[in-house]
Amino acid sequence: MLVAALIGVLVVAGCGLGGQQEDPVPVAAQPSASEPENIVNPVIESEEPSPAPTTAKPKPTKSKAKPKATPTEDPNNFQLPECAHREGKKVTKVKAKAALRAAAAKKYWPTSAPTLTVPSRLVLATAWHESGWQSDIVNCDGGRGLMQVMPDTEAFINQRFEQSYESTDYRQNATLGANYLAWLTKAFGDAYFKGKYDLSPARCKSHSSMCLLNMVIAGYNVGRQPVDDGYAAKQLPNPEYVDVVRALMKSCYCDRY
Numbered sequence: 665m666l667v668a669a670l671i672g673v674l675v676v677a678g679c680g681l682g683g684q685q686e687d688p689v690p691v692a693a694q695p696s697a698s699e700p701e702n703i704v705n706p707v708i709e710s711e712e713p714s715p716a717p718t719t720a721k722p723k724p725t726k727s728k729a730k731p732k733a734t735p736t737e738d739p740n741n742f743q744l745p746e747c748a749h750r751e752g753k754k755v756t757k758v759k760a761k762a763a764l765r766a767a768a769a770k771k772y773w774p775t776s777a778p779t780l781t782v783p784s785r786l787v788l789a790t791a792w793h794e795s796g797w798q799s800d801i802v803n804c805d806g807g808r809g810l811m812q813v814m815p816d817t818e819a820f821i822n823q824r825f826e827q828s829y830e831s832t833d834y835r836q837n838a839t840l841g842a843n844y845l846a847w848l849t850k851a852f853g854d855a856y857f858k859g860k861y862d863l864s865p866a867r868c869k870s871h872s873s874m875c876l877l878n879m880v881i882a883g884y885n886v887g888r889q890p891v892d893d894g895y896a897a898k899q900l901p902n903p904e905y906v907d908v909v910r911a912l913m914k915s916c917y918c919d920r921y
Contacts, residue, residue, distance in 0.1 A: 747804035752832050757921040760797040760810060760834065764788050767838035772825070772846035780853075780861040782845045786877070787811075789912035790884060791841065793905075797918060799834035810834055811841025821847070841884075848883040852876055856895060865914075871907045872900055881906045 744750075755763075768784040794812040795801050802808050806815050813831040821843050822829055829836040829843075853861040857876050868875035874895055882900050883891045890901040900906055912918075 744801065745804050749802055750800045751802045752800045752809070753834065754798070754800040755834050757797050757918070760791075760799060760838075761788070761918070761921050763835045763838040764791050764797075764810065764842075766835070767842035770839065770842065772843050773850055777850050777853075777861060780846060780849055782842050782849065783863055785913045786845065786863060786881070786909075787838070787842050788918060789909050789916055790845070790881065791838070792912055792916055792918045793909050794841075797921075799837070808832065809837040811837060813837055813840045813844075817844055845880060845884060848880045848888065849876065851888060852879045852883070852891070855892075865910070868910075871910045872903045874898060874900070878906050878910070881909045 764787050765784050768782050768787040771778070772782070773780045791797055791811045794807070795810050797810055799809050801812070803812055807813065808815075808831045815831075818829065818831050818840055821827065821840055824847065825843065827843075829840045831837045831840055849861050849863060853859060853876060856874075856879075861876070863877045863880065865877060868877055871878065878900060879891050879895065882894070882902050882905065885902050885905045894901040
């Protein structure tokens with residue numbers, strides 16, 4: 665009887681399958697005494713936000729410009745061959761330059777070709793390519809000094825011009841080289857250019873054309889005959905050599921001296 669009475673009470677309270685259950689009304693959570701309420705301060709429109717603190721930038725330090733490196737060897741990269749050796753007096757580049765300029769200023773054909781002159785620029789560039797203006801070099805083939813004068817060339821010039829130049833003396837060596845350039849100028853000028861001896865670079869279309877200047881430079885390196893043969897074939901026998909000397913005539917590391 666007691667059990668039946670309890671069942672009846674539960675049915676009347678709405679806990680049965682057919683009763684409608686009301687959703688519980690949510691109750692706002694009350695802040696506990698231990699947690700303060702979050703209070704949002706109202707924004708006052710008339711007040712501008714304070715600027716963010718700025719960190720002072722350090723002033724840039726002025727770095728000293730690095731000095732341009734001065735080359736210590738010539739761009740032509742003259743290297744003394746292993747079979748070569750040094751012999752005789754070594755002179756400074758300043759003295760070497762003075763000797764080369766003096767040699768270029770000489771009149772080698774005062775009677776038969778008084779207008780013929782050897783440009784100083786040609787002498788300086790040729791000597792720089794040959795020896796780097798070093799007066800005490802004896803090369804593997806016997807070439808000596810500034811302009812690497814060969815023994816046969818020395819003998820020929822002395823005989824042809826009735827001189828007694830010594831290639832061991834740097835001043836006379838320069839004269840021998842310039843004299844040989846003058847002889848080549850007259851030989852090629854008479855043979856191919858109707859007695860005209862203009863060694864101006866403006867007369868050349870390129871470094872490889874068969875102009876008088878290029879032929880004289882080529883002849884200094886290989887002698888006259890190969891250039892004569894090259895003229896017939898319209899091709900220089902040693903265009904690389906000519907190109908280097910022509911380039912040095914325009915801009916040379918030796919200009920610093």
